[in-house]
Amino acid sequence: MLTRLMRHYEDHLLEQTDCDQYVHGLRQLRILMSGTSALPSPLREKWTRLTDGKRILERYGASKFSTAILTPLHDNLKVPDGSVGVALSGCDVRLATELEGEILVKSSGMLLGYHLDPGVTRAAFD
Known part of the structure; x- marks a missing residue:
């Protein structure tokens, strides 16, 4: 979504x-958020310049859990460039x-399994 907004800004509004x-x-938006990849x-x-210094919250989540990794709203914790933050x-x-590239997450906010599909649940959860 953020990428589409930026593209619209650059293609149609910039001039x-x-x-x-x-x-x-x-600049009236309170929070800007981008998810799943850095x-x-x-x-x-x-975007930080356009919004007069507001930081974009980057997060990683999935359909099985809402958010596991998040950039802090205030920069008292340095997050490496190219990262979506730190584990909650x-x-x-x-x-x-x-x-390679698979991320394993364990969280109390995670779904317990797939409804009426124990085989898929076993394959997705360990």
């Missing part, structure tokens, strides 16, 4: 006189050793 209204509207630094920096309290997050 128009109503660009100031668009930027003013952006934003490229140039895009994140551009109560979430155990680690990389799988068997399948």
Whole structure:
């Protein structure tokens, strides 16, 4: 969603006189959020400038749990560039050793299994 908004801004509003209204509207937003993958630094920096210094909250979640990793709203905790943040309290997050790129998450907020499908539940949960 954020990428589409930025593309619309760059393709349609950047050269128009109503660009100031668009930027003013952006600056009225209280929280900006992007999810599941880290934003490229140039895009994140551009939005930070457009919103007069507001930080975009980046998070990682999935259909099985809401959020496991989140950038802090206030930058008292330095998050590495290209990261979506740090594990939330109560979430155990680690990389799988068997399948490259797979993230394993354990959380009390996780669904217990797939409705009426124990085979799929066994395959997805360990």
